[in-house]
Amino acid sequence: MSKTNAQKPTAGVVSLGCAKNLVDSENLLGMLRDRGYEIVSDPSEAEIIFVNTCGFIESAKQESIDTILEMAEYKKTGKLKQLFVTGCLAQRYASELAQELPEVDGFMGVADYARLYDMLDEANSGERPVYMRDGERFFQCGRVLSANAFSAYVKISDGCDNRCTYCAIPLIRGSYASRPFDDIVDECRSLAAQGVTELTLIAQDTSRYGCDLGDGHYQLPELLRAVSEIEGVHWVRVLYCYPDSTEDRLLDEIANNPKVAPYLDLPLQHINDDLLRRMNRRGDAAWIRSRLAECRKRGIIVRTTMIVGFPGETDAQFAELLDFVKEARFDRLGAFTYSPEEGTPAERMPDQIDEEVKAERLDQLMMLQQAISAELMAERIGTECEVLVEGQDEDGWYGRSIYEAPESDGVIHLNADRELVPGEYVRARVVAADAYDLTAEVL
Numbered sequence: 188m189s190k191t192n193a194q195k196p197t198a199g200v201v202s203l204g205c206a207k208n209l210v211d212s213e214n215l216l217g218m219l220r221d222r223g224y225e226i227v228s229d230p231s232e233a234e235i236i237f238v239n240t241c242g243f244i245e246s247a248k249q250e251s252i253d254t255i256l257e258m259a260e261y262k263k264t265g266k267l268k269q270l271f272v273t274g275c276l277a278q279r280y281a282s283e284l285a286q287e288l289p290e291v292d293g294f295m296g297v298a299d300y301a302r303l304y305d306m307l308d309e310a311n312s313g314e315r316p317v318y319m320r321d322g323e324r325f326f327q328c329g330r331v332l333s334a335n336a337f338s339a340y341v342k343i344s345d346g347c348d349n350r351c352t353y354c355a356i357p358l359i360r361g362s363y364a365s366r367p368f369d370d371i372v373d374e375c376r377s378l379a380a381q382g383v384t385e386l387t388l389i390a391q392d393t394s395r396y397g398c399d400l401g402d403g404h405y406q407l408p409e410l411l412r413a414v415s416e417i418e419g420v421h422w423v424r425v426l427y428c429y430p431d432s433t434e435d436r437l438l439d440e441i442a443n444n445p446k447v448a449p450y451l452d453l454p455l456q457h458i459n460d461d462l463l464r465r466m467n468r469r470g471d472a473a474w475i476r477s478r479l480a481e482c483r484k485r486g487i488i489v490r491t492t493m494i495v496g497f498p499g500e501t502d503a504q505f506a507e508l509l510d511f512v513k514e515a516r517f518d519r520l521g522a523f524t525y526s527p528e529e530g531t532p533a534e535r536m537p538d539q540i541d542e543e544v545k546a547e548r549l550d551q552l553m554m555l556q557q558a559i560s561a562e563l564m565a566e567r568i569g570t571e572c573e574v575l576v577e578g579q580d581e582d583g584w585y586g587r588s589i590y591e592a593p594e595s596d597g598v599i600h601l602n603a604d605r606e607l608v609p610g611e612y613v614r615a616r617v618v619a620a621d622a623y624d625l626t627a628e629v630l
Contacts, residue, residue, distance in 0.1 A: 197266070198224035199233035201258060202333070203251055204241025206389050206426070206594070208274055209333070210342045211300060212239045215273070216331035218303045226331060230258060231265035235307075240276035242359060244526040251276045259290035269310055271295065275359045281319050293317065297345075297360055298324050325366045327374070332383070335577070337610035338593055339383045343371050343410065344390040349429065351456075352467045352532040353497065353525060356391055363392065365400050372413050379419035384610065385575060386414060387424050387593060394428035394437060405432060408440040415446035421612065422575070422589055424448035430455065430478055431469040442485035448589045451482055454492040458511040459504040462497055465536070472511075479515055488590055490519035495552055496545030497525045498536035505548050512555055518563060519596055520556045524549050557622045564597075564620035574599050574615045574627065576607045586613075597623035604629075 198219045202212035215237055216226055227233050236258050240251035251274075261267035269292045272284060278296035285294060293310050295302070299318040309316040324345045332339055347356045348363040375386055388410070390396065397406025407425065415423050423446055428437075430453060441447050457463055460471050470478075482489050493508065512520065524545035527534040572588040577598070579585070584601040591597060601607065601615060607629070615627035 195223060195225040196234050197227045197232055198235045198237075199227050199230055200237045200239060200333075201230070201254055202239045203254060204239075204243065204247055204275065206340045206387070207342055207345075207391070208239055208241060210330075210340050210389070211274065211297070212237075213330040213333055214300060214328050215239065215303065216333065217329040218300070220331055221329060222304060222307070230261050230267070233261070234266050235269040235271065236261070236267060237271045237273055240272060240274040242275035242279050243355065244523070244528065246526070248276055255288060255291065259288075262290065269293075271306070271310070273297075273300070278319065278359050279355070281317050285315070285317055294319070296320070324364055325370060327370060330378075332381075334593075335609065336382050337575070338385040338387070338577075339378050340387045340389050341371060341375055341378070341414075342366065342390060343388050343393060343396050343407075347391040348395075349392060349469070350467055352465065352536075353494065353528065355528040355531055358530050360391065363395065363399065365396050365398065365406075368397070368400065368406065368410060368413075371410060372417070375414045375420070376417050379417050382419075382610070384419060384421040384612075385424075385593075386420060386422070387426060388414070389426050392427060392429045392432070393425050394432040394434075398432075405434060405437070408434075408437050411440050411444060411447050415444055420446060422446060422448055424450055424589075424592060426452040426592060426595075428453050429469075430475055433478055435481060438481055438485055438487060442487055448592075449485070449487045450490070450590060450592065451487050452490045452592065453478065453482075456492065456494045457497065457500075457504075457508055459500075459507050462500060462504055465499065466494075466497065466533070488518040489515075490521075490592070490595070491517050493520065493522040493552060494525050495522060495548040496540040498533055498540065499538040500525075500540060500548075505551075509552065509555060512552065512559070516559050516563065517556070518590070519560075519592075521595070522549055522552050522556075561620070561622040564622065564625060567617045567625060568620055569617065571614060571616050571630070572599075572627070574601065574613050574629075576601065576609055576611050576613060578609050579607075597625070600624060600626045602626065602628045 200212045202209050241247040271293045272291050273295040277294045281294045293316040296319045306316045344365045346361040346363045458472050574586040576586040584607045585598045614630045617625050617627045619626040
């Protein structure tokens with residue numbers, strides 16, 4: 188470390204929860220860097236730490252509290268002088284956290300990141316700031332990419348109007364708001380100029396993007412096309428679509444644009460019509476099946492998420508879900524047990540399911556999906572694909588094809604007779620498969 192860098196104050200950010208939170212964390216890092224801080228990854232070396240929290244389900248809340256307390260210990264054992272809490276948990280429970288966590292020097296909600304410098308100034312003057320107003324959701328600042336230099340998430344909207352009865356996101360993030368089209372394209376162009384070749388567009392509901400802009404029609408197809416035309420962009424993918432706003436023209440853009448991953452992330456939650464109504468999900472089982480059929484027709488692979496143990500879910504309704512998963516043969520499927528979230532309608536519903544029953548149902552569903560996934564992955568043996576090299580671990584080099592989303596899907600282990608470079612694209616032939624990962628030889 189140079190003498191100049193050694194004189195800089197040090198700062199770190201601990202990012203919890205989803206990729207949308209990660210984007211906020213990377214913006215925080217960029218603002219801290221521009222403020223003159225040296226960014227460090229080792230919390231014992233940081234003089235200030237931000238914990239960007241998740242408050243989506245109970246386990247995430249507990250992880251956030253545990254991490255805050257863990258970071259606070261560095262006031263005793265490290266160089267830490269100030270500890271700040273941001274994100275969803277801070278947005279929802281600021282007053283309670285301020286009372287229960289005297290170790291924390293300030294709190295900031297999800298729409299106040301643009302006021303970071305004000306927060307630091309107030310804390311440095313001895314105050315304990317708490318910023319919870321509905322401030323500026325979207326602002327341009329230089330990001331510090333925390334994972335790698337070649338792949339980045341880009342947030343295209345914030346908030347949600349779907350009002351699913353189990354979900355606290357609207358209570359935390361507020362109503363739906365699309366980010367300005369040109370701002371998104373400008374950020375993508377900036378990231379590409381820095382060497383990012385894979386861009387993943389994210390939001391609580393990406394397929395609805397643009398409904399509150401211009402003439403009110405969905406603009407995700409146009410956005411995908413504009414981003415794909417940026418020089419240096421190799422792959423574009425989109426996550427977190429919603430069934431009723433996933434139009435055929437979006438599927439056409441995904442299928443026909445060679446730079447857009449033929450991959451649809453379509454969280455469905457269930458297939459039983461009664462449960463879907465009580466979840467306040469738009470689109471019934473027939474519509475869901477029609478969307479899946481249109482994806483298959485276009486060669487688009489599908490990832491989904493399911494909830495088991497929603498209040499009142501009967502054995503017969505769960506069996507219907509299992510039958511549907513057997514029928515649909517999803518390329519990717521994640522699942523979680525229903526968690527009653529404070530302030531949501533589902534929390535007050537009768538017939539809450541026993542935790543043991545929820546766990547058993549989750550095991551059944553995931554064992555079924557594991558078998559389906561193993562069969563689908565085995566079908567890829569002998570095929571060739573382009574692989575983005577991500578890095579190297581104790582098992583050797585690994586990467587992903589256009590069919591694997593970052594972090595959420597498996598990886599492709601690479602056998603190569605040369606040193607590979609993280610961020611390069613190689614041609615490879617799949618030679619082995621397990622339930623979630625592949626092994627391929629670099630050609």
